[in-house]
Amino acid sequence: MNGRSGKFASAFIYSEELANFEYSSTHPFKPIRAKLTLDLCSRYNLIERPWIRVVKPQPLSFEILAEFHDEAYLKTLQAVDPAATANELFSDVTHNPRGGSLAIDPKMLEYELGTEDNPIFSRVYDYAALTSGATFMGAKMVAAGEVQVAFNPVGGFHHAGRNHAEGFCYVNDVAVTITQLLKEGLRVAFVDIDAHHGNGVQDAFYRDKRALVISLHETGRDIYPWSGFENEIGEGQGRGYNVNVPLPQKTDDEAFLRAFEEIVPPLLDAYAPDMVIAELGADTHIADPLTYLSMTNHGYCQAVKKLAEHAPRILALGGGGYDIYKTARSWTLAWAILNNLEPRDEYVGIIGGMMFGPEIEAGDLYDKTVYTTGVVKERINREIDRIIEYIKQNVFPIHKI
Numbered sequence: 004m005n006g007r008s009g010k011f012a013s014a015f016i017y018s019e020e021l022a023n024f025e026y027s028s029t030h031p032f033k034p035i036r037a038k039l040t041l042d043l044c045s046r047y048n049l050i051e052r053p054w055i056r057v058v059k060p061q062p063l064s065f066e067i068l069a070e071f072h073d074e075a076y077l078k079t080l081q082a083v084d085p086a087a088t089a090n091e092l093f094s095d096v097t098h099n100p101r102g103g104s105l106a107i108d109p110k111m112l113e114y115e116l117g118t119e120d121n122p123i124f125s126r127v128y129d130y131a132a133l134t135s136g137a138t139f140m141g142a143k144m145v146a147a148g149e150v151q152v153a154f155n156p157v158g159g160f161h162h163a164g165r166n167h168a169e170g171f172c173y174v175n176d177v178a179v180t181i182t183q184l185l186k187e188g189l190r191v192a193f194v195d196i197d198a199h200h201g202n203g204v205q206d207a208f209y210r211d212k213r214a215l216v217i218s219l220h221e222t223g224r225d226i227y228p229w230s231g232f233e234n235e236i237g238e239g240q241g242r243g244y245n246v247n248v249p250l251p252q253k254t255d256d257e258a259f260l261r262a263f264e265e266i267v268p269p270l271l272d273a274y275a276p277d278m279v280i281a282e283l284g285a286d287t288h289i290a291d292p293l294t295y296l297s298m299t300n301h302g303y304c305q306a307v308k309k310l311a312e313h314a315p316r317i318l319a320l321g322g323g324g325y326d327i328y329k330t331a332r333s334w335t336l337a338w339a340i341l342n343n344l345e346p347r348d349e350y351v352g353i354i355g356g357m358m359f360g361p362e363i364e365a366g367d368l369y370d371k372t373v374y375t376t377g378v379v380k381e382r383i384n385r386e387i388d389r390i391i392e393y394i395k396q397n398v399f400p401i402h403k404i
């Protein structure tokens with residue numbers, strides 16, 4: 004593969020400021036994965052190309068965030084920021100008569116702020132506004148035809164609700180951005196291959212057919228957010244426009260790809276969106292510490308390839324991935340695929356594998372494929388067959404497939 008040519012252009016959305024935010028030293032969500040990814044992409048000669056730009060994001064305005072989110076929630080998020088100096092906003096929404104620590108304020112509990120998952124850290128509001136700004140910027144560039152591919156690694160906060168934080172997500176950049184794209188009259192498909200169900204995005208557009216929302220994830224029987232079952236297919240006008248593919252524990256590349264190929268391409272082709280937003284969480288990896296799937300970056304890459312084939316214009320978002328080096332590898336491979344490039348290590352043997360040891364041992368970025376076998380695999384196959392059949396019977400006819 005020799006890369007893209009002709010009119011093709013792409014944008015890697017990145018700033019040091021965004022990558023350097025930290026929830027806490029022990030929190031599993033690490034924005035620094037964006038820096039690891041950009042470094043790895045540079046090392047594999049996936050950035051210095053004439054059609055590729057690295058673009059610095061700008062924070063999204065309060066007004067645009069508030070077109071999806073509840074204002075009182077956003078104001079509390081601003082006010083709890085330890086770095087915020089002017090706290091007039093704080094007094095009216097979260098007055099604490101005991102004068103005690105903010106961490107016990109009842110309003111914060113209601114908003115799920117200050118919890119172990121969603122800690123309050125310095126400039127947390129700025130972080131949320133900047134992550135959304137990055138996603139929105141990518142969407143605008145793609146919508147305008149300025150680029151055909153954009154990637155925001157620190158994006159895909161698919162758990163945040165209209166009026167609360169959840170699952171490491173303060174502001175739902177996906178829902179905020181889709182809300183704006185719908186105002187422009189665009190048809191949008193959101194395809195989420197993060198290991199967790201995209202519950203916040205599902206809730207945002209559950210009764211809306213202007214956005215097709217598809218999520219493949221580890222079953223909610225076993226992991227957070229305990230939702231995303233196949234029978235959650237949307238309601239009212241939105242019936243048939245919300246699609247969930249819950250995957251059993253130990254689902255491997257082969258089983259995942261069968262489900263993906265049976266469900267996603269036919270729906271994308273039938274829906275014919277103006278733009279695809281793809282959440283490319285890398286926490287489906289067998290090594291991920293928070294999930295129980297058994298995928299490698301082979302299955303991940305095949306899914307990204309299929310997506311690219313069925314989505315002429317695509318905004319990719321990072322999402323989860325809690326083995327940070329394996330996540331950087333998956334995202335690097337995704338970026339290569341979206342740019343039609345084959346990653347080649349320009350420096351192998353010169354700077355060595357200091358930061359990315361594992362791929363030096365393997366000789367490249369790819370994992371060895373792992374297969375689940377025996378009765379476990381048989382059970383997975385039966386369950387996946389059942390899910391595919393359910394969706395073909397209940398969702399496909401709505402799309403005349």
Ligand SMILES: [Zn+2]
Binds near residue numbers: 198284
């Ligand atoms: Zn996840």
